[in-house]
């Protein structure tokens with residue numbers, strides 16, 4: 001056991017646990033003592049009971065695992081929280097089922113300005129692509145739009161397209177498309193934010209989407225009532241994180257408004273999770289606008305609320321052929337996708353952000369995007385000198401043999417999502433695996449390959465793209481199956497998977513000396529699970545539930 005300071009009575013102790021500290025020097029224990037937001041001792045239940053005073057709260061873990069609080073390394077708090085109130089279409093398959101779900105939801109939401117569905121499979125109608133005509137047959141007289149699980153494609157009915165003023169199409173920036181039908185009108189499929197933004201704006205959630213859509217601020221400034229409503233959305237999202245054992249959030253969209261809302265919650269009742277909100281740089285911005293990123297980093301730099309990161313999208317997604325590939329798509333031999341920045345534009349951006357000593361995180365799904373982003377990071381190192389920059393590449397759904405070693409060489413973090421490989425969790429195999437093509441399968445979602453090559457790999461859900469539950473992510477990583485027998489085994493062990501949600505997450509935010517492990521002096525961020533995770537069969541991991549979540553020594557979720 002290890003003890004910091006003079007001891008005395010703890011604010012809270014957790015006893016009778018299977019404590020997995022993730023600290024190599026002291027891997028296992030039974031109990032943890034917490035005081036003033038920090039861990040003061042770890043050891044046997046008997047030794048920790050000695051910290052119990054009259055005011056000490058005692059949590060009996062009943063033999064369940066006690067882990068460092070999960071660090072969600074890539075998610076979208078504000079939009080995810082708003083979507084908790086939308087129609088959930090995951091698992092709905094076939095026209096009849098879709099019709100019933102939409103009509104039931106419409107009937108129970110008679111006053112919604114725009115009915116919004118989430119997480120509908122690209123293959124909901126099997127091989128038939130969804131059009132506005134399908135949706136008109138279901139709901140002709142009220143505006144309806146539904147989003148694919150990846151949030152990069154939406155389908156709208158005619159009413160919604162009309163109200164948004166895009167039934168006749170519209171010229172959009174690269175990578176965005178209003179798919180047109182043979183009749184010269186929009187077919188209903190809307191690819192990327194500029195295409196579906198006008199429809200979503202009608203849902204009255206424009207402020208929620210700003211951090212993702214433009215990175216800009218609400219204009220006009222929201223009224224007090226609107227701010228209060230937005231704080232409630234944030235609170236709903238934070239509570240959703242806490243109930244899933246999450247204590248730190250690395251958000252992947254943002255603006256000052258989100259930081260202000262969170263600061264208001266912090267000033268009120270305190271935050272139940274630590275949150276990092278990036279500045280979102282879009283391709284229509286100019287480099288001088290990075291001043292705002294530096295300002296956000298300066299204003300928000302506490303253990304609870306921070307910025308210090310610039311988030312960028314370099315490409316789109318495989319399922320709509322908007323991800324950027326080195327070689328053409330297997331099912332579209334004349335097409336490699338279209339980047340949202342030119343390689344030179346990205347290099348200039350990377351050099352400029354790196355010079356400000358801010359961290360960069362770039363959505364890069366195709367191997368062409370991954371390569372261009374690594375090129376940018378390499379250029380930044382050459383221009384500004386090598387430093388401990390920990391720039392990140394997000395998703396990395398496909399990469400190349402040549403680029404795998406560059407992660408370790410450049411000190412770049414691989415941020416990956418175990419729920420995302422088709423067939424791993426909710427996403428179907430098709431169309432994605434045919435789009436990638438067997439030649440690229442061995443280096444698709446290749447977290448094992450990257451880790452073996454020395455990369456720091458962090459895991460996350462990309463909520464609301466996938467369910468937020470880190471335990472589901474751990475299960476998906478442990479059970480990952482290759483698509484062909486000849487493909488390499490990309491599975492992570494249980495400990496590696498937990499590390500990717502804890503210690504590696506802490507590393508990604510330069511906080512490995514303060515969190516991500518259970519250790520004396522570290523932040524008291526921990527989660528107690530319903531059973532012993534090491535004794536649970538991999539296929540049963542999803543049955544484990546967080547029972548108590550503690551962040552900064554405060555109980556932020558309690559199941560019983």
Ligand SMILES: [Zn+2]
Pocket residue numbers: 074075076252462
């Ligand atoms: Zn994301």
